[in-house]
Amino acid sequence: NLKKGGRVLGNGGWLYPSEGTESLGAHHHLAHNANEYLPAQAPYRNVLKTLGETARAKGQSIVLSAEGFCRWKPANFDVLSGLLGFDTYELVYVVRDPLDVFPSFWAEEVKQGRSMGLAERFAGEFADPMKSRLLNPMRDLNPLLARDRAQIHA
Structure with a gap:
């Protein structure tokens, strides 16, 4: 949706880059391959x-979107902000219903060949929900x- 709305975003001072x-469409490559973008x-x-220079020259803010950013170390966002040439950054963290997010997350793991059966994966997370990154958003936040x-919006 963000990619499709690029023109509207641009009119509002936002850049949704390719x-x-x-x-x-979304920034999965960046989110899943920080080592190809952030190190020296x-x-x-x-x-x-270059992206940061372009956005700043146009007076635009940059929107990057991918669920994979939830796996980043917090310091990675500081590095990204610095590379883009911005002193601060805002993170929008969408808190989803655990019963909705879990099957979606598990299906993504299966597509990537990294998961066990749903019942076993489900039991592991729900055995101690406070330690679960999927069920306890404060682990990320x-x-x-x-x-x-950073400014955080949840």
């Missing part, structure tokens, strides 16, 4: 610098809330 998407010698590092450069 960089980091690998033609997938990363092959796509300059792509991010608390480290992000501690970042000085």
Whole structure:
């Protein structure tokens, strides 16, 4: 939806870039391959610098979107912001109903060949829901809330 709304976003001062998407629409490539973008010698590092320069020259903010960003270390967002040339950044974290998110997450794991059966995967998470990243959003949010450069919207 964000990709389709690129023109409307642009009129509102937002840039939804193709960089980091690998033609997938959302920024899955960036989210799942931070090592190809963030380190000093990363092959796509300059792509991010150029993207930031373009956005700042147009007075636009950048919107990046992919569920895979939830796996990033909080410091990665600081590095990304720095590469793009922004002093601060805002993260929008969508808190979903656990009974909705779990089957979706599990199906994605299956597509990527990394999961066990649904019942076994389900039992492992629900055995201790407070330790579960899927069932307890504060596991993701608390480290992000501690970042000085970040504003978090949940």
